[in-house]
Amino acid sequence: MNILIYGAGVIGGYLAHVLCVSGHNVTILARGAWKKTLQEKGLVIRHRLQRKTTIDRPKIIESISSDAKYDAVFAVMQYQQMSEILDDLAAVSSPVVILVGNNMSAQIHEAHILQKTKTPKTVLFGFQPTGGKRENGVLHCVRFGDGTLTLGGLHNEADETTKKKVTALFKSGNSAGDSTRNSKRKKYKLTWVNNMDAWYKSHLTLILPIAYLCYHVHCNLRNVNRLQIKQVLDVAGEACGLLKQLSYPILPKGMDAYFKPGAKRIITAALFWVMAKTSIGELAASEHCRHAVTEMESLDAAFDELRKKAADYKMPAFEDLRASIPDWARLHEIYKS
DSSP states (O other): OOOOOOOOHHHHHHHHHHHTTTOOOOOOOOOHHHHHHHHOOEEEEETTTEEEEEOOOOEEESSSSTTTTTTEEEOOOOOOGGGGGHHHHHBBBBSSEEEOOOOOHHHHHHHHHHHHHHSEEEEEEEEOEEEEETTTTTEEEOOSSTOEEEEEEEESSSOOOHHHHHHTTTTTSOOTOOOOTTTOOOOOOOEEEHHHHHHHHHHHHHHHHHHHHHHHTTTOGGGOHHHHHHHHHHHHHHHHHHHHHTTOOOOOOOOOGGGGSSSSHHHHHHHHHHHTHHHIIIIIIIIIHHHOOHHHHHHHHHHHHHHTTTTTTOOOHHHHHHTTTOOOHHHHHHHHH
């Protein structure tokens, strides 16, 4: 199948790798120096936890040809950048467009694409939990297992035809890039949900406190202490409470139990401690915060709009952690790219 990946950072790069290994004709849209690097060296990924390096040779383009046709398009951009490519996504000839990444304006994005498209199109939303950084022409990727993509409609279940089409993209090959096919190995997993709007909002309850903590410790998570990890979990719990106050379901179901007193919270705190003290935390969280201040600021502003809808709901832990970081103007100065 012909697949377009719009965006070639760590997340888009790993997604492209998975689809290349699955035997598809993958095209990546990239620009500037990174486009030249991809053309000359290929898509080079260092899988840090798996301790291996893979090289794929997808087609690299700078713009979408008017006569190009794709079986699926994945747009993998930072939240605030997604609005800049909506016209391209509406114009591209493809029956399925999947917007991957944090998205607090998903309803607006979906409406824009569907209003301007000239061909029948299904718009889905997704999230791939992959972290890392780009360095010297190599994508350093941290992931658990072979990776997963949570996806679905904004407020509804994807139709069966679309689900079968998307599922078929990931059925062959294996994401580790091995030449052998070992059926015992885990494969890239698709998790379908019927309310990505609520899923995105639920995900934000953990993303924001982690980002605040990163900025508080100058993006060096090795300096965090156990009280600060406790504070992150307290903040996430308060944020889940806000969503419930606004009648949003918490997704995945039961996620908020990991922030309440009990065995699940103890396990979560221990996991966060290990991640913070190793390169996992650096690649999965602090590197992204360092290079995505604008995205974090946009997500912070979007969450603030949610808070305004329940102004009487108290969030003392949230406010304490939020107040511990520099203002956004200062953060932009500190982490200039």
